[in-house]
Amino acid sequence: MARLPIRSASSSRCCIPNENERSERHPQPVTRRLIAVAAGIWLLVPGIAQADHGKVDRVTLSNGDGFTCEVRGLQRGKLTAKTDSMGTLSIEWEDVRRIASPMQFEVELSSGEFIFGTLESPSDGTLVVHAQGGDRSVALPDVVRLSPIEAGFWNRLDGSIDFGFSFAQADSLTQWTFNSTIQRRTPKYLNLITLSSQETIDETENRQSRNTGTYQVQRFLGNRWFFAPTIQLTQNEQLGLDLRSVASAGIGRYLLQSNHAIFTLAAGITYTSEQFSGEDVSNRSEAVGGVRWDWFTFGDRETDLATTLQVYENLGSGSRTRLEATTSFRRKFFKDFYWSANVYESFDSNPPEGQKKNDSSVALTLGWSF
Numbered sequence: 619m620a621r622l623p624i625r626s627a628s629s630s631r632c633c634i635p636n637e638n639e640r641s642e643r644h645p646q647p648v649t650r651r652l653i654a655v656a657a658g659i660w661l662l663v664p665g666i667a668q669a670d671h672g673k674v675d676r677v678t679l680s681n682g683d684g685f686t687c688e689v690r691g692l693q694r695g696k697l698t699a700k701t702d703s704m705g706t707l708s709i710e711w712e713d714v715r716r717i718a719s720p721m722q723f724e725v726e727l728s729s730g731e732f733i734f735g736t737l738e739s740p741s742d743g744t745l746v747v748h749a750q751g752g753d754r755s756v757a758l759p760d761v762v763r764l765s766p767i768e769a770g771f772w773n774r775l776d777g778s779i780d781f782g783f784s785f786a787q788a789d790s791l792t793q794w795t796f797n798s799t800i801q802r803r804t805p806k807y808l809n810l811i812t813l814s815s816q817e818t819i820d821e822t823e824n825r826q827s828r829n830t831g832t833y834q835v836q837r838f839l840g841n842r843w844f845f846a847p848t849i850q851l852t853q854n855e856q857l858g859l860d861l862r863s864v865a866s867a868g869i870g871r872y873l874l875q876s877n878h879a880i881f882t883l884a885a886g887i888t889y890t891s892e893q894f895s896g897e898d899v900s901n902r903s904e905a906v907g908g909v910r911w912d913w914f915t916f917g918d919r920e921t922d923l924a925t926t927l928q929v930y931e932n933l934g935s936g937s938r939t940r941l942e943a944t945t946s947f948r949r950k951f952f953k954d955f956y957w958s959a960n961v962y963e964s965f966d967s968n969p970p971e972g973q974k975k976n977d978s979s980v981a982l983t984l985g986w987s988f
Contacts, residue, residue: 808838904940
């Protein structure tokens with residue numbers, strides 16, 4: 619008998635300094651605020667009620683099994699469906715042969731096009747969307763997202779929270795990390811918030827912290843193009859950076875968008891204000907370019923591998939190049955809980971005199987996605 623490809627479900631970084639110098643200042647209050655935000659998210663999200671359009675949808679799998687359910691949505695190659703007898707199921711999109719619903723859905727294709735209408739599959743591997751302007755027939759593998767039209771604010775939220783600790787015996791350093799990501803996607807916008815906080819404690823109880831918060835809005839322009847204003851605040855005691863504020867605007871494109879991978883390229887202009895310890899505040903304009911590669915699989919061990927690289931080049935007098943890079947490997951081990959390995963690198967070609975050029979870290983964390 620064929621295996622039923624369903625499993626039950628409900629829907630970075632610890633720093634290792636590469637420098638012996640350590641500040642004796644205590645961490646900024648923002649560290650404690652980030653922890654409070656994380657606790658609030660952790661307690662709030664599970665209790666949020668979700669909209670329910672009833673068990674009126676029909677899904678048929680590659681092994682011939684079919685069932686009636688409420689389709690909650692498709693994202694990152696995973697179809698989420700709620701049933702009466704089996705609870706909430708996560709189904710690999712490649713194992714779906716037919717799907718039908720009398721309800722209105724947003725259907726996003728790998729091309730970036732959106733279609734709105736009810737769903738029907740007259741044959742295996744084919745989806746017909748009964749839209750207002752006429753029926754559209756598409757191949758199921760070309761569908762990368764599904765979302766019920768009536769889905770409210772909270773139903774469109776996705777995110778994760780993770781914590782981790784590490785210990786460096788050579789330097790007697792203890793470090794902890796907290797990372798959180800929250801995003802809300804609609805047909806026209808993607809709102810993305812990321813928070814990251816790390817703290818290092820040495821054998822004499824001296825503490826250093828690194829904190830970053832980012833808010834980005836992507837306005838989709840069609841054909842996978844988007845406009846993206848971004849605000850970012852960074853504090854890094856290991857680099858002697860009291861505060862860096864970056865406001866940027868740029869244009870980007872999803873060069874690849876499928877049920878297994880996303881590749882994004884973007885470029886823009888920033889206004890940067892920063893203050894290092896013992897230095898005056900400096901303001902400048904920078905050109906920024908970035909890439910993001912996100913690869914993911916679904917199955918018994920759901921896996922995500924994401925790499926982001928951003929390069930900043932000073933547009934004013936003087937040559938200065940900054941680089942920010944992160945890589946995260948994540949694997950789920952039980953329902954929505956996962957472990958993650960995270961790598962971080964920050965490089966500045968021309969920091970203020972007496973400050974080091976780079977900061978890097980590696981960390982293992984445990985987390986929960988929603």
